[in-house]
Amino acid sequence: MSEIELFHEWGSVQSFKVRMCLAELDLPWTSRRIDLSRFDNLTPAYLTVHPKGLVPALRWNGEVFVESSDINELLVDIAGGRLLPSSIGERARARSWARFEDEVVHPAIRPPTFNLILKARVAKIAPAAFAEMISRHPLPARRDAYLAAAHAPFDHAAVVTSIRTFRDVMAMMERALAERHWLAADSFSLADVAMAAFVDRLDRLAMPALLAAFPRTSDWATRIRALKSFAEAQGPDNARPDPLVNTAVVATLIAEAHGQAPTLEMERF
Known part of the structure; x- marks a missing residue:
């Protein structure tokens, strides 16, 4: 090979x-x-x-x-077809979940990641060191945009919107898991691989408490975290520094997000 x-x-x-x-x-x-x-x-x-x-x-x-x-x-x-279920319908469902992670989940992850993790990291870097680092950016326009975003005020509304999207996503997962052991089928598949990345990022954003309202999804996440492949995907600790998330800020954001019913319209898989 x-x-x-x-x-x-x-x-x-x-x-x-x-x-x-x-x-x-x-x-x-x-x-x-x-x-x-x-x-x-x-x-x-x-x-x-x-x-x-x-x-x-x-x-x-x-x-x-x-x-x-x-x-x-x-x-x-x-690998010869492993990680795709045997039936045509289940394979289509697995691919739909993978596409859903790309088109809905991943974009929703970006605002809290930037505001809660990347901004905290930049704040810990000495101004001279950050200036030296940013000077390596080969594209001046993108360098200036990154610099402006890094020092812009915390985008409170964007993070709250993402949290509400996370809740909608979990509600959809809950419905799927009421019908089958894993997201696309009774066997583990590409759907679960795609959405495992969501679990990892929830943990790093100090937001696993969001799962509590969704018992089947919470159980699925526990099973995901227990997989050897999940730990291998995370990689070495020294390659993933402490995200430095302010947990008190996260708790406030979650409380605000819970003050409004989910608004995202999603079809059931």
Whole structure:
């Protein structure tokens, strides 16, 4: 089998689900870490791998593949079809959950991640050190936008909106898990791999308490965390520094989000 090279960042949500897929399929791979804090993703060398400078990207058999869900589908094919259920309907459902993570969950994760984690990290960096780090950004316009966002006021409304979306997502998961043991079928599948990244980010945002209102989803998350592949996807502790989340602020945000009923319209899988 050709060597699998994964270009990834340990703190990246979409990289997480590819690492978990690799672990579940027991596929050997070579790590090519792209340090986003140093803007390694925007270096000329990496832009030849992924012209948009995003992670993850995977090189296999001399070809580069991008988009995390597409990468996971490729890995399933390499491994002979494991992680996709046997029936046509269940396979379609698994792919729908993977697409849902890409289109709804991942965008909702961005505002709390930036406001609760990245801003806290920037605040801990000495101004001179941060200026030196940001100076490495090869694109002046994007560098200036990042700098402005890093020092902008906390976007309270955006984080509360994300929390409400998280609740809607969990409600949909709860309905699915009332009908089957895992999200797409009674067997573990790509759907669970995709949504496991959501669990990991909830934990890092100090928001696992959101699961309490959804007992089936909470049980699913407990089973996910117990998997060896989940720990392997998280990677070494020194590659994932303490997110420095202010738990008192999170508690206040959650309380505010609970003050309004969920508003996101979602179809049942």
